[in-house]
Amino acid sequence: MKQVTISTPFITLIVLDYGAIIQKVLVKDKNGKSVNVVAGYNTPNSYLEDNKFLGACVGRYAGRISNGGFELDREMYHLFQKDGVHLHGGKEGFGKKYWTIEEVHQGRQPFVKLSYHSKHLEEGYPGNLKVFxxxxxxxxxxxxxxxxxxxxTTVVNLTNHSYFRLDDESQINxxxxxxxxxxxxxxxxxxxPxxxxxxxxxxxxDxxxxxxxxxxxxxTPFVLDSGSKIAGMVSSQKTGIAMEISTNQPALICYTPxxxxxxxxxTQNYPDAPNKKNFPNSKLRPGEIYKNESLFVFDLL
Structure with a gap:
């Protein structure tokens, strides 16, 4: 399992090729102490046994799909389901796959780019999907x-599944x-839905x-207000760390385990959009590019 670290004077990010997982996000608190603000394991191999999607890229469809599948262009596609629910891409999904590290840049605006090729009918989904x-x-x-x-033509809904923890308290109340x-x-x-x-x-x-x-x-799947660039904000008085979220996606699923x-x-589309005609479009056709751009800004109160 490969591990990549990139950093600025403000943030250090550690990413794994397995699941394109965010292992750590280190930011400074109000006392200048470095705090890892995502829940996770110190040992990369521990993620092989994880069932909480900690820090993973979730797909091919993040969230829940009903009816054991969906109809697309008059053809029915059957998906793995448990108790009538298909969740986060199926038995494995993208969070349990090894990704290819395409590029690592350590300059002024460092980045790591990973890719995964999801074959036609993997987990039941149509189309060879190239994901970055x-x-x-x-x-x-x-x-x-x-x-x-x-x-x-297929359906796509990708997101990152990091659990944010802004201090070391035993609850987030x-x-x-x-x-x-x-x-x-x-x-x-x-x-x-x-x-x-x-x-x-x-x-x-509320x-x-x-x-x-x-x-x-x-x-809970929250619907972003139209015209609002910022989806939300969370902060801890103990560390003074605040995080602001913005996205081009229509929904923000908030989950407290x-x-x-x-x-x-x-940050993603509505759950079960492939089966709900009144929900935002989840189809991706040849020649089109799916893009989920989300931004997490860390600051001090």
Whole structure:
């Protein structure tokens, strides 16, 4: 397993070729101490046994798909499912594959670019898909760029699955969270979408104004407000570290696991969009380029 480190005076990023995983993101806290702000393992081989998608590139379709598959151009494609749900690309998905390190640049704006070739009907998805993910550092900013092209019509939804942990506390209740999301994708108990978008107002999911996470636990597809460049912000008073998220994607899935204190911000399309005609387009056709550009900016309060 290969490991690549790039850094600026503000951020150090460690990436693995396995799963295109972000292993560590090191930033300075208010006391000048270096803090790893993503949950993960110190030993790269430990990720071989991980089932939480820690730091991984998730695909071919991030999130949940219903009905054991989808219909595309009048043809049905069958996907692996568990309890009626297809999750994060299937049995393995991109987070369990070895990627090719295409390029490493250590200059003023360092980056690492990785690629993966997903063959036609891998995990049931049509089309030979060529995927690239680029992690780029500009001063105090982490840019994550997912790109893909295909030789036949398919569906694509890629994201990074890092769990952010801004301090060493045993819970995240005291994190301040703000989301520029007036609506969320309504889901059933199995977290598959109903097809409806509902208002967050007067619910525990209303983070339109900055407030403590408190006891609210999330596994929630939020809809980004149109016209808002910034999707959200999270911060820890203990370390003084704040992180701002912006993206060109329509949704921000926020997830707080029960097992450890952290929060995911998955910038992506709506879950189950291949089966919901009223959801944003998830199709990628030959000659088109899929692109998910997301930006994580670290600062001090």
């Amino acid at each position: 993910v680029t992690y780029k550092l500009i001063n105090n900013q982490l840019h994550i760029i997912h790109e893909a092209s295909t030789d036949r 005291d994190y301040d969270l703000q989301l520029h999301c007036s609506k969320l994708v309504e889901t059933y108990t199995d977290l598959l 109903t097809g409806k978008l509902i208002s967050v107002k007067e619910t525990s999911f 983070f339109l104004k900055k407030r403590k996470i408190g006891t609210t636990r999330l596994d 029960q097992e450890f204190p952290a929060i995911c911000f998955e």
